[in-house]
Amino acid sequence: MALKHKDLLGLEYLDRDEIETILDTAVPMKEIFTRDIKKLPTLRGKTMVNLFYEPSTRTRTSFELAGKWMSADVTNIATSTSSVAKGESLKDTARTIEALGANFIVIRHQMAGAPHLVARTVRASVVNAGDGRHEHPTQALLDLFTIRERLGRIEGLKVAIVGDILHSRVARSNIWGLTKLGAHVTVCGPRTLIPPDVSRMGVEVTTSLDEALAGSDVVNVLRMQLERQKKGLFPSIREYSDLYGLTREKVKKCKPDVLILHPGPANLGVEITEEVAESPSAAVHQQVTNGVACRMAVLYLLSGGGKPGEVAA
Amino acid sequence: MRLLLKGGRVVDPRNGLDETRDVLIEGGKVLAVDATIDAEGVRTLGVEGKVVVPGLIDMHVHLREPGREDEETIESGTRAAARGGFVAVACMPNTNPPLDTGAAVRFVVSRARETGHVRVLPVGAITKGLAGAELAEAGELRRAGAVAVSDDGHPVMNSGIMRHAMEYACMFDLPIISHAEDAELSAGGAMNEGYWSTRLGLPGIPAAAEEAMVARDILLAGLTGARLHIAHVSTAGSVELVRRAKEKGVAVTCEATPHHFSLTDEAVAGYDTNTKVNPPLRCASDVEAVRRGLADGVIDAIASDHAPHTVEEKEVEYELAAFGMIGLETSLALAVTGLVRPGLLTLDQLVERMSCGPARILGLDWPGIVPGAEANITVIDPDASFLVDPAEFASLSRNTPFAGRRLFGKVAATIVAGKLAYEAPGVWPTR
Numbered sequence: 127m128a129l130k131h132k133d134l135l136g137l138e139y140l141d142r143d144e145i146e147t148i149l150d151t152a153v154p155m156k157e158i159f160t161r162d163i164k165k166l167p168t169l170r171g172k173t174m175v176n177l178f179y180e181p182s183t184r185t186r187t188s189f190e191l192a193g194k195w196m197s198a199d200v201t202n203i204a205t206s207t208s209s210v211a212k213g214e215s216l217k218d219t220a221r222t223i224e225a226l227g228a229n230f231i232v233i234r235h236q237m238a239g240a241p242h243l244v245a246r247t248v249r250a251s252v253v254n255a256g257d258g259r260h261e262h263p264t265q266a267l268l269d270l271f272t273i274r275e276r277l278g279r280i281e282g283l284k285v286a287i288v289g290d291i292l293h294s295r296v297a298r299s300n301i302w303g304l305t306k307l308g309a310h311v312t313v314c315g316p317r318t319l320i321p322p323d324v325s326r327m328g329v330e331v332t333t334s335l336d337e338a339l340a341g342s343d344v345v346n347v348l349r350m351q352l353e354r355q356k357k358g359l360f361p362s363i364r365e366y367s368d369l370y371g372l373t374r375e376k377v378k379k380c381k382p383d384v385l386i387l388h389p390g391p392a393n394l395g396v397e398i399t400e401e402v403a404e405s406p407s408a409a410v411h412q413q414v415t416n417g418v419a420c421r422m423a424v425l426y427l428l429s430g431g432g433k434p435g436e437v438a439a
Numbered sequence: 440m441r442l443l444l445k446g447g448r449v450v451d452p453r454n455g456l457d458e459t460r461d462v463l464i465e466g467g468k469v470l471a472v473d474a475t476i477d478a479e480g481v482r483t484l485g486v487e488g489k490v491v492v493p494g495l496i497d498m499h500v501h502l503r504e505p506g507r508e509d510e511e512t513i514e515s516g517t518r519a520a521a522r523g524g525f526v527a528v529a530c531m532p533n534t535n536p537p538l539d540t541g542a543a544v545r546f547v548v549s550r551a552r553e554t555g556h557v558r559v560l561p562v563g564a565i566t567k568g569l570a571g572a573e574l575a576e577a578g579e580l581r582r583a584g585a586v587a588v589s590d591d592g593h594p595v596m597n598s599g600i601m602r603h604a605m606e607y608a609c610m611f612d613l614p615i616i617s618h619a620e621d622a623e624l625s626a627g628g629a630m631n632e633g634y635w636s637t638r639l640g641l642p643g644i645p646a647a648a649e650e651a652m653v654a655r656d657i658l659l660a661g662l663t664g665a666r667l668h669i670a671h672v673s674t675a676g677s678v679e680l681v682r683r684a685k686e687k688g689v690a691v692t693c694e695a696t697p698h699h700f701s702l703t704d705e706a707v708a709g710y711d712t713n714t715k716v717n718p719p720l721r722c723a724s725d726v727e728a729v730r731r732g733l734a735d736g737v738i739d740a741i742a743s744d745h746a747p748h749t750v751e752e753k754e755v756e757y758e759l760a761a762f763g764m765i766g767l768e769t770s771l772a773l774a775v776t777g778l779v780r781p782g783l784l785t786l787d788q789l790v791e792r793m794s795c796g797p798a799r800i801l802g803l804d805w806p807g808i809v810p811g812a813e814a815n816i817t818v819i820d821p822d823a824s825f826l827v828d829p830a831e832f833a834s835l836s837r838n839t840p841f842a843g844r845r846l847f848g849k850v851a852a853t854i855v856a857g858k859l860a861y862e863a864p865g866v867w868p869t870r
Binding site for chain 2 (some may be wrong): 239258259260298327
């Protein structure tokens with residue numbers, strides 16, 4: 127089945143079937159990595175514009191490769207070099223990009239809801255590549271894909287999300303995706319970085335790392351933005367690392383075959399030690415590879431692919 | 440001009456009247472109120488089935504002139520007011536330049552005389568430039584025509600300054616209107632802090648940001664004996680604080696807006712920037728507390744906080760959008776639809792909250808619909824409904840979250856000092 131939406135603005139707006147369709151579609155997409163010639167004709171003649179209002183290497187490159195491997199024409203707009211620097215509004219920028227013939231607009235923006243504004247303005251398909259602290263749906267999709275690949279299922283798993291939940295779009299998209307697919311989610315971090323009423327999103331909340339890790343199948347470690355300390359949200363990196371840093375010792379609290387995820391880029395030695403990040407339990411690099419496959423699946427399905435009887439790749 | 444309102448239900452809590460009465464108006468004044476009045480050579484309006492009430496007052500609006508005449512002018516804003524059933528509006532001082540001098544207040548008074556459709560009651564600034572640092576000249580503001588002082592839009596963060604402002608305002612019997620917001624607690628916020636801010640990933644403004652300042656200002660009013668009016672209370676905690684202060688005998692009053700008794704923060708889902716307002720739309724229990732406060736009289740007035748903004752200021756990222764929504768042309772209907780029809784407020788109480796209450800707070804001479812009184816009257820059809828269509832608004836701005844809603848309570852006529860400031864098209868049966 128295809129997606130029921132013009133855009134991918136968040137996992138909040140997708141139902142379980144749609145999420146599973148994307149994950150299923152990403153499986154054949156990943157096979158392309160093993161090929162000598164990484165090219166599918168799927169999006170030939172389509173144009174994709176990456177509109178990034180925040181610096182990003184990982185996500186932007188991943189989208190760029192996803193588009194290129196499916197033969198789309200891809201161009202990147204970084205806002206410091208565009209007319210945005212001259213004060214052009216987001217709406218106007220979106221209209222301009224559409225006038226240039228874009229079929230896909232991939233947007234990363236520091237403010238929640240910015241992709242929604244673009245999606246309302248243009249006919250092109252808008253893909254949210256991270257909006258403020260709201261959502262980062264393709265990151266959560268690649269996390270789900272990686273969990274399924276490594277552990278074979280998502281339903282019934284115990285997943286801990288650790289770190290700055292308040293400011294994390296990765297956390298929100300993961301919460302939507304994981305709970306819709308039947309996982310038990312616990313969020314964990316200092317009280318100052320837990321958003322109010324987050325339990326109403328269907329998760330357990332704890333400030334104790336030991337409690338969060340106990341018996342967990344998956345731990346998703348969030349990046350700690352070091353500048354939060356200046357805003358008085360926690361006293362020091364040292365104490366944060368002491369209370370919430372994932373070390374080899376802490377990992378022992380989890381299930382023996384625990385899977386450790388990190389959206390990157392990691393502050394090694396702060397939220398996770400290098401030893402843990404590079405251990406066989408961690409899937410940090412596998413996540414990056416899977417990211418391209420999931421984004422290919424999203425672009426393919428948004429372009430109208432995935433209708434009954436169609437073969438993905 | 441002589442005007443006869445024939446066969447309407449006159450609801451006037453000031454004079455304990457709720458009867459079918461004819462009202463004769465002449466020379467700007469009410470000449471007679473009687474069971475039957477027959478007069479020759481008078482324009483007669485058949486208002487059978489309609490409700491005739493003392494003119495409504497919106498004690499909290501932003502008319503944007505001087506400074507932002509692209510958003511609203513005194514002319515357009517007062518035309519919107521007349522269309523919304525208001526015979527008078529109190530306009531806030533956060534214009535450019537702000538109303539912090541006698542000259543600025545006199546400008547508004549004279550522009551209102553030249554271009555206004557309803558009475559304009561300027562509110563002067565508490566501090567120079569609304570900067571919260573030095574007191575504005577309240578005596579001069581009073582002489583120029585200010586009915587109250589407020590730094591609305593900006594909280595007076597310095598408690599020492601607020602204390603002195605209250606003491607000083609006492610000398611001129613000016614009420615102090617407090618925009619209660621602890622700017623440190625609300626910093627960076629775009630919506631109410633709670634489940635929906637968490638879900639939408641928008642920075643939140645906690646209820647405590649408002650309540651902390653409501654509590655402080657109540658304490659200062661107790662200390663100084665000033666008349667304190669809290670603008671736009673939006674949380675259950677604020678209502679409770681005002682309730683307890685009134686029980687203790689502190690001279691405090693407060694108002695609530697139609698959006699705070701009609702919408703919850705769930706309305707923000709979808710990121711429609713027309714829902715962005717300060718104080719923000721709160722959660723269901725707050726809305727319920729505001730509605731109860733209006734019903735039991737802890738909240739004295741309904742005021743719109745009419746805040747016009749251009750499309751360019753609103754059609755942007757949610758966090759970048761200007762705070763505020765317009766309300767003059769939907770306020771009465773939201774009150775009728777949300778409070779009167781469900782039985783929370785009687786018509787009598789509605790008139791109390793939208794006319795007599797604001798008049799009392801602002802110290803206006805407001806005798807109601809009695810012979811000899813200035814004829815300030817609103818004629819309402821509470822059972823008529825309409826679809827909110829911003830394209831029909833008299834306001835220059837369109838920023839309302841209520842577009843497309845069906846509301847009850849249409850204004851049939853607004854009479855200001857004996858003159859028809861507004862009459863709804865096609866409302867009078869031909870006779």
